Amino acid sequence: MNFLQTILILAAAFLAVFGEAALPGLRHWLGAQVDLLPVLMVYAALNADIAAVSLLAVLGGLWFDALSANPLGASILPLFAVGFVIWLQRELILRDLPFAQLVLGAMASAVAPVLSVLLLLTIGQQPLLGWGSLWQWLVMTAGGAVAAPVIFALFNWCQLALGYQPRQEISFRPDREIRRDRKLKVND
Amino acid sequence: MFRQKHYLALGAVTLVVLLILSLPPRATARLKLAVGSWFLPLFGLAGAVQQLPVSAADSVMTRRELLRQLETLRRENEQFRAQALQSAATGRENDQLRTLLGWQRQTPWKLKLANVVMRDPANWWRTVQIDLGSRDGLADNLPVLTPDGLVGRVSSVGYTRAQVVLIGDPNCRVSALVENPAHDIGVVVPGGPLDSSFVELSYLSGSANLQAGQNVITSGLGGIFPKGIPIGQIVDARQVEFGLYTEARVKLAVNLGSLEQVWVLFP
Numbered sequence: 078m079n080f081l082q083t084i085l086i087l088a089a090a091f092l093a094v095f096g097e098a099a100l101p102g103l104r105h106w107l108g109a110q111v112d113l114l115p116v117l118m119v120y121a122a123l124n125a126d127i128a129a130v131s132l133l134a135v136l137g138g139l140w141f142d143a144l145s146a147n148p149l150g151a152s153i154l155p156l157f158a159v160g161f162v163i164w165l166q167r168e169l170i171l172r173d174l175p176f177a178q179l180v181l182g183a184m185a186s187a188v189a190p191v192l193s194v195l196l197l198l199t200i201g202q203q204p205l206l207g208w209g210s211l212w213q214w215l216v217m218t219a220g221g222a223v224a225a226p227v228i229f230a231l232f233n234w235c236q237l238a239l240g241y242q243p244r245q246e247i248s249f250r251p252d253r254e255i256r257r258d259r260k261l262k263v264n265d
Numbered sequence: 266m267f268r269q270k271h272y273l274a275l276g277a278v279t280l281v282v283l284l285i286l287s288l289p290p291r292a293t294a295r296l297k298l299a300v301g302s303w304f305l306p307l308f309g310l311a312g313a314v315q316q317l318p319v320s321a322a323d324s325v326m327t328r329r330e331l332l333r334q335l336e337t338l339r340r341e342n343e344q345f346r347a348q349a350l351q352s353a354a355t356g357r358e359n360d361q362l363r364t365l366l367g368w369q370r371q372t373p374w375k376l377k378l379a380n381v382v383m384r385d386p387a388n389w390w391r392t393v394q395i396d397l398g399s400r401d402g403l404a405d406n407l408p409v410l411t412p413d414g415l416v417g418r419v420s421s422v423g424y425t426r427a428q429v430v431l432i433g434d435p436n437c438r439v440s441a442l443v444e445n446p447a448h449d450i451g452v453v454v455p456g457g458p459l460d461s462s463f464v465e466l467s468y469l470s471g472s473a474n475l476q477a478g479q480n481v482i483t484s485g486l487g488g489i490f491p492k493g494i495p496i497g498q499i500v501d502a503r504q505v506e507f508g509l510y511t512e513a514r515v516k517l518a519v520n521l522g523s524l525e526q527v528w529v530l531f532p
Contacts, residue, residue: 098304099308099383112386127271128270131277134278144301144383144394145386146390148293164271190388200286205433209457213388
């Protein structure tokens, strides 16, 4: 496991949940708050191992529910479901393409809240739903789509800045060096 | 198959979720507060950052401006003191009349100011967190209001902060009274997820005669909210379920989108 990457992902999730709770700017303008946890889950599923995906789902879900009126633990399974499916298909996904990141961000941000609401309804909660929820869902989807390439770029930059630098391959090989000598050995 | 790492992770996460969801409500509430307390340093930091522009503006304010504000506040203070004297006289008279009639004496409101520190990150709930908790004497179901009107009620209490469920959330239903000759009584229910400034006043009688602009206040029924706290004004009304009862749209007196400070009402 790449611990630095996992810690970075968890720190980003912690700050994302705090930002969603403390900065209501988007809610004033668009009527909905964008959730960054599904986007972080996309990044974790494509670039980290299953342990990091599980940790992000459990801790991210707990943090989100602790600041929300959700029953504690209700956000864990939707997040993990998104991450698990992407993790299983990770070899088939062109993760470096911004368009692929955008589409995955949109899909994850669309699916996670729907699963959360379905889970809440299943366990007998009555969330605030109506026709306006459709707009909120669209805002969350679009917000996730826009945020995904940004988060991927940010994490790649962090990896470059904090992780080990990749070894530079050069054309010079010492074992293929042609040794030249000025002194000429004359055999008598 | 189950020896594979990802299936083990799937099983572990599902187990954790089932375990947390099946905990008794009290344990869940404690766990929620414990997890939420991880954010306390960040909230402190955010509060300090928010105060920075205010203190910066205060430090560059001119003496003339300060004197002008002081004079305005002094005049307002004198007005309020005169009004308080009048209110005290009215209160005494009210108490005497209540004693003569054998009615229970009204207790004055005890209020405590709280700052709103965060909002619900989920779009399907309407709650805020305030910076008062059990150490300040807060308990569940205390009414929360602003000088404009009703905000909601305290839904869960931690040591240093509490969650307030706002009016218009499915978990905050308020018995309300319309200030019209018939004194129609209904229940305030959520309006919609997008616009937090409107709620529905439902279960009014089918013969209710509602006019736009009529005031809606708490009825005092239900045992949580005392009578007389302003809720809002009627915008329009319609009969539903083939005239069985009436529903009205109410514009809230309080702007829930820009709450910064609220008052918690103690019994």
